[in-house]
Amino acid sequence: MAGLRSFAKADRSRKHRSPLHGISPLGAIAGSFLALLVIAAVLAPLIAPYSPTGNDLSATYQKPGLHHLLGTDEFGRDLLSRIIYGGRISLTGVGVAVVVYLILGATIGVVAGYVGGILDSVVTWVAEVCFALPGAVVILVLLATLGNNVTAAMLVLGLLAAPSLAVFMSGATKSVRAEMYIAAARVTGLRTRQILMRHVLPQVLAPLTVQLSLFAGTALLVQTGLDFLGLATQPPTASWGAMVSDGATHLGQDGWMVVPPGVVVMLSVMSFGLLGDALQDRRRERLKTPTPVNARPGGVPIAADDTDCRAASTTLDPQVVLTVRQLSVGTNDGGYTPIVDNVTFELRHGACIGIVGESGSGKTMTALSVIGLLPDGVAISAGTVTFAGRELVGSQRNDSAGVRGAGIAMISQEPVANLDPSFTVGAQVAEVVRRHSRASRRQAYAEALDLLTQVRLPNVKQIAKRYPHQLSGGMAQRVVIAAALAGKPQVLIADEPTTALDVTVQAEILELLRDLRAETGLAMILVSHDWGIIADSCDSALVMYAGQLVEESPIAEIFDRPRHPYSEGLMRSNPYYAPPSRSKLPSIPGNVPALGQWPLGCRFAARCQYATEDCRATSIELVRIDSDRWARCIHHDLVAAPQAGLAS
Amino acid sequence: MSRTLLRRLALSVPLFFVVTLLTFLLPAFIPGGAAEAVLGTSATPDKIAALNQQLGLNDPVFLQYWRWLKNALGGNLGSSLANNESVTQILKDAFPVTLSLILGAMVIAMLLGIPIGVVSARRARSGGAGGQVIDALSLTGYAIPNYFLGIMAGFLFSNVLHVLPASGYTSPAASLTDWFKSIVLPVLTLGLPGAALLARQARQSMVEVLARDYIRSLRGRGLSERSIIYKHALRNAMGNVVTMLGIYVVSLLLGTILIENVFAMQGIGTVAVTATSQHDLPTIEGAAMYFTIVVVVAFILIDLIRAWLNPKLRSDSGRT
Numbered sequence: 029m030a031g032l033r034s035f036a037k038a039d040r041s042r043k044h045r046s047p048l049h050g051i052s053p054l055g056a057i058a059g060s061f062l063a064l065l066v067i068a069a070v071l072a073p074l075i076a077p078y079s080p081t082g083n084d085l086s087a088t089y090q091k092p093g094l095h096h097l098l099g100t101d102e103f104g105r106d107l108l109s110r111i112i113y114g115g116r117i118s119l120t121g122v123g124v125a126v127v128v129y130l131i132l133g134a135t136i137g138v139v140a141g142y143v144g145g146i147l148d149s150v151v152t153w154v155a156e157v158c159f160a161l162p163g164a165v166v167i168l169v170l171l172a173t174l175g176n177n178v179t180a181a182m183l184v185l186g187l188l189a190a191p192s193l194a195v196f197m198s199g200a201t202k203s204v205r206a207e208m209y210i211a212a213a214r215v216t217g218l219r220t221r222q223i224l225m226r227h228v229l230p231q232v233l234a235p236l237t238v239q240l241s242l243f244a245g246t247a248l249l250v251q252t253g254l255d256f257l258g259l260a261t262q263p264p265t266a267s268w269g270a271m272v273s274d275g276a277t278h279l280g281q282d283g284w285m286v287v288p289p290g291v292v293v294m295l296s297v298m299s300f301g302l303l304g305d306a307l308q309d310r311r312r313e314r315l316k317t318p319t320p321v322n323a324r325p326g327g328v329p330i331a332a333d334d335t336d337c338r339a340a341s342t343t344l345d346p347q348v349v350l351t352v353r354q355l356s357v358g359t360n361d362g363g364y365t366p367i368v369d370n371v372t373f374e375l376r377h378g379a380c381i382g383i384v385g386e387s388g389s390g391k392t393m394t395a396l397s398v399i400g401l402l403p404d405g406v407a408i409s410a411g412t413v414t415f416a417g418r419e420l421v422g423s424q425r426n427d428s429a430g431v432r433g434a435g436i437a438m439i440s441q442e443p444v445a446n447l448d449p450s451f452t453v454g455a456q457v458a459e460v461v462r463r464h465s466r467a468s469r470r471q472a473y474a475e476a477l478d479l480l481t482q483v484r485l486p487n488v489k490q491i492a493k494r495y496p497h498q499l500s501g502g503m504a505q506r507v508v509i510a511a512a513l514a515g516k517p518q519v520l521i522a523d524e525p526t527t528a529l530d531v532t533v534q535a536e537i538l539e540l541l542r543d544l545r546a547e548t549g550l551a552m553i554l555v556s557h558d559w560g561i562i563a564d565s566c567d568s569a570l571v572m573y574a575g576q577l578v579e580e581s582p583i584a585e586i587f588d589r590p591r592h593p594y595s596e597g598l599m600r601s602n603p604y605y606a607p608p609s610r611s612k613l614p615s616i617p618g619n620v621p622a623l624g625q626w627p628l629g630c631r632f633a634a635r636c637q638y639a640t641e642d643c644r645a646t647s648i649e650l651v652r653i654d655s656d657r658w659a660r661c662i663h664h665d666l667v668a669a670p671q672a673g674l675a676s
Numbered sequence: 677m678s679r680t681l682l683r684r685l686a687l688s689v690p691l692f693f694v695v696t697l698l699t700f701l702l703p704a705f706i707p708g709g710a711a712e713a714v715l716g717t718s719a720t721p722d723k724i725a726a727l728n729q730q731l732g733l734n735d736p737v738f739l740q741y742w743r744w745l746k747n748a749l750g751g752n753l754g755s756s757l758a759n760n761e762s763v764t765q766i767l768k769d770a771f772p773v774t775l776s777l778i779l780g781a782m783v784i785a786m787l788l789g790i791p792i793g794v795v796s797a798r799r800a801r802s803g804g805a806g807g808q809v810i811d812a813l814s815l816t817g818y819a820i821p822n823y824f825l826g827i828m829a830g831f832l833f834s835n836v837l838h839v840l841p842a843s844g845y846t847s848p849a850a851s852l853t854d855w856f857k858s859i860v861l862p863v864l865t866l867g868l869p870g871a872a873l874l875a876r877q878a879r880q881s882m883v884e885v886l887a888r889d890y891i892r893s894l895r896g897r898g899l900s901e902r903s904i905i906y907k908h909a910l911r912n913a914m915g916n917v918v919t920m921l922g923i924y925v926v927s928l929l930l931g932t933i934l935i936e937n938v939f940a941m942q943g944i945g946t947v948a949v950t951a952t953s954q955h956d957l958p959t960i961e962g963a964a965m966y967f968t969i970v971v972v973v974a975f976i977l978i979d980l981i982r983a984w985l986n987p988k989l990r991s992d993s994g995r996t
Contacts, residue, residue, distance in 0.1 A: 153687075156687055157687060157690060157691055157694060159926070160687065160688070160691050160926065160971055160972070160975055161691065161694065161695060161971075162695065162926070162929045162964070162967040162968055162970075162971055163926075163930075164929050164930035164933055164967075165695065165929065165948065165963065165964040165967045165968070166695065166698055166699075166702075166964070168933075168948050168949070168951075168952045168960060168963075168964075169698065169699045169702050169703075169952075169960055169961070169964060170702055171952050172703075172951060172952040172953075172955050172956070172957060172960045173702055173703040173955065173957070175955075245818070245819065249821055250930065252821060253821065253823065253930060253933075253934050256821075256823050256934065256937075257933070257934065257937055257949050258953065259949065259952055259953065269821075269823075272821070272823060272824055272827065273823075275827075276823075276827045276938070279827070279831055279835065280835075283831060283835075286824070286827055286828075286831075290821065290824035290827070290828075293821050293824065294816075294819050294820045294821060294824065295819075297818070297819035297820075297821070298815060298816070298818075298819035301815050301818060301819055302815070305815075399896055401892050401895055401896055403892075404887075430898070431898075432895065432896055432897070432898040433896065433897040433898020433899070434898055437896060437897065438893070438896040440889065440892075440893065442889060445888070445889040445890060446889050446890050446892075446893040447890055447893070448890045448894065448908050448912065449890070449912065449986075449987065449988065450908070450911045450912050450985065450986065450987060451908070451911075459899065459903070460897045460898070460899065463897070463898055463899055463900070463903075464898060495987040495988070497987070497988050508893070511893075511897055512896075512897065514897070515897065515898055
């Protein structure tokens with residue numbers, strides 16, 4: 029079964045901490061409860077107030093009281109003492125099963141995962157058979173022939189469950205083995221056994237403890253179940269399952285007797301489950317990458333900057349289809365961290381704007397806020413997005429649903445991941461058609477075929493019947509584009525539409541997008557880190573850095589002479605546009621500042637060759653350089669014209 | 677024919693032989709032999725020899741197995757050592773009881789569990805404690821021994837409230853109402869923990885699927901939330917839920933054995949337990965076969981559903 033194959037990725041190497049570090053309080057309580065049961069069972073003769081089999085016919089069916097904390101049964105035997113002694117049988121049974129499960133499962137699993145190949149396949153196959161094996165029945169057959177032999181029964185239980193642990197451990201081992209340091213260990217000549225013991229085993233220990241804990245709970249249920257059926261121990265021996273059974277037969281006389289042993293079993297199994305959960309949570313906690321610290325004091329959303337002269341200059345223009353004004357986006361869970369800071373631009377009918385920047389510049393978040401699809405935990409904190417005269421910010425839930433797909437559509441990076449794997453592509457495109465028109469099912473499907481033809485897919489009738497996983501990346505991106513066009517939108521947001529594709533396919537998709545714009549008058553926002561794509565497709569470019577717009581310019585002008593040092597750096601580091609004379613491709617030194625750690629002054633200053641004291645002193649405004657050119661740099665005059673060969 | 681189904685059949689057929697063969701091999705390895713286990717250590721050698729002769733235990737174990745298999749496929753499972761009745765007949769009478777319980781429990785688990793999980797996943801985006809409640813219920817459902825739950829439920833509804841029979845099973849052929857009354861408590865006892873289990877799985881899978889890229893893309897195309905959640909997300913989340921259903925079915929076998937005992941129902945489980953304590957090998961071998969068939973049929977059905985849900989598991993011609 030698929031469930032068996034899934035495994036948690038092994039913990040990365042970390043400093044060893046105390047084994048209980050990071051365990052939740054609930055997990056700690058569960059662990060203490062189990063420890064208490066074990067200690068009580070071991071020390072039973074010292075702790076138990078009465079003999080577990082000592083009858084006292086003068087005190088039968090007692091309710092809990094001072095003499096008998098949990099009451100007595102039909103022979104006047106003390107229930108607490110019987111539970112303490114009963115723990116010996118149940119917990120020993122669990123111990124036997126867990127030890128077999130651990131030794132067999134972990135050893136075979138780690139070896140199979142390390143060696144791989146046929147051994148691994150055999151282990152998987154055996155596990156699938158054992159998983160489907162009615163284990164309860166096998167144990168019954170065993171007991172039928174052996175008599176009441178609980179140890180043998182639990183041994184077989186461990187044996188039957190071990191292969192699934194082996195599959196789990198094999199998966200975990202494989203992922204550790206893929207790590208670089210294992211390869212390094214092999215190169216330095218460590219023997220396989222040494223590698224397994226020193227490097228692999230410590231890594232797979234954490235997921236192993238989780239599995240053990242969960243299996244122990246199951247083993248306890250089976251053990252007490254067998255006891256309940258009278259197949260494991262003989263009266264008058266005290267055992268939890270038999271006590272429940274005993275209580276059940278005397279329900280008429282006393283409804284209480286059944287409760288203490290039943291509750292103890294329940295709490296024990298629950299504790300094993302909680303302990304497993306707690307160990308798992310701790311693992312997840314460790315695997316999580318640390319979230320960036322919020323360096324902005326107070327954690328208050330920055331208000332849209334009224335002094336931005338650029339925002340004021342935007343006027344209502346019938347040629348403009350989309351206006352974004354003073355848009356700020358930030359996290360909204362656990363404090364505010366800005367991601368996009370006061371971005372303003374407008375998109376005309378049929379035009380194409382390119383948004384350029386490195387990862388972390390905020391370009392994708394800007395695009396996503398236009399269509400109201402920001403991920404959970406991120407929201408627009410200020411600003412407006414106006415589409416065809418309708419304000420979209422603040423109406424995300426109701427209104428923008430009518431705009432999405434029909435007014436503004438989106439295509440994104442991974443084409444196959446952006447199609448529902450369970451439906452044929454024809455059905456997916458047709459559903460969008462139907463949603464935005466009054467077409468019948470048949471008409472919608474016919475129109476979907478037309479759309480697939482429009483994006484120049486061959487044999488559309490056959491392709492429409494395929495599922496996303498049966499398409500190449502380029503074909504899938506064409507389908508995604510067809511689905512985006514199905515609502516006849518006026519604006520298409522393309523977020524890195526070709527990044528995941530082969531170079532030849534990239535060119536085809538870009539050409540398709542250009543032609544579609546020419547045919548339908550679609551306006552487009554193209555988000556990319558690649559100047560080449562922007563140069564080929566767009567009329568103007570927006571350069572973003574650390575959440576801010578740093579330069580805006582018509583495309584020819586910015587290629588002719590970038591006016592922001594960052595735009596210039598980006599261009600120089602592009603292999604296609606870099607001057608051929610240089611032997612080494614220049615790159616911008618340093619990194620984009622992390623979210624929440626944006627400096628007060630110019631955010632690019634730390635990486636900028638033109639930076640002076642003034643740059644760091646105060647925040648830098650966008651300044652108008654030309655009628656339609658803006659740059660956020662006080663040294664924009666110094667930014668050099670790029671060398672020959674750069675302008676296209 | 678689907679590749680997954682063939683793969684499952686390739687697993688199921690050996691499974692049938694593994695289980696039935698195991699039921700023959702286990703007794704063969706017992707010191708003193710099966711006959712002594714059946715008759716007890718005080719039995720006279722004459723009696724042991726006679727029983728060995730009767731059961732054919734002197735033959736090699738694989739010959740015994742072959743003989744049993746031939747007869748079993750012909751519908752003859754031998755006769756009980758306890759009372760000489762036909763094992764085929766005993767199991768035929770008991771099977772409807774067990775089948776009612778297993779199917780009933782599965783229906784309860786699915787009809788209750790899946791909708792609760794899906795609805796709570798939907799709420800998860802806007803916060804809400806649904807997840808914690810479901811986690812707590814599912815942990816309790818897993819941890820509470822079902823025999824204990826059954827005893828408490830039986831005590832409440834029959835001894836205290838006097839609304840349902842405490843034990844026994846009425847055939848639907850005799851009275852449909854009485855049949856329903858007789859299985860309602862056992863089915864709920866088995867089904868409610870399953871519902872909690874499936875709710876948790878459904879919730880987890882839905883939350884996971886709702887975070888996928890294509891869900892954002894579907895929103896971007898302007899589809900309605902109803903279509904996104906109940907058509908697209910649900911279908912993609914169901915695969916894991918159905919897998920969990922398979923795990924649940926296996927756990928139901930021990931479950932029915934215990935619950936039939938609690939409610940004194942003459943199902944396969946009770947037959948198997950009685951046979952176990954009487955060392956009645958032919959009967960337990962027959963019971964093991966029935967249980968195996970239940971698991972095999974359930975797994976084949978589950979694989980069919982999974983293949984229907986997930987086109988990647990179907991092997992169709994389109995792949996290039």
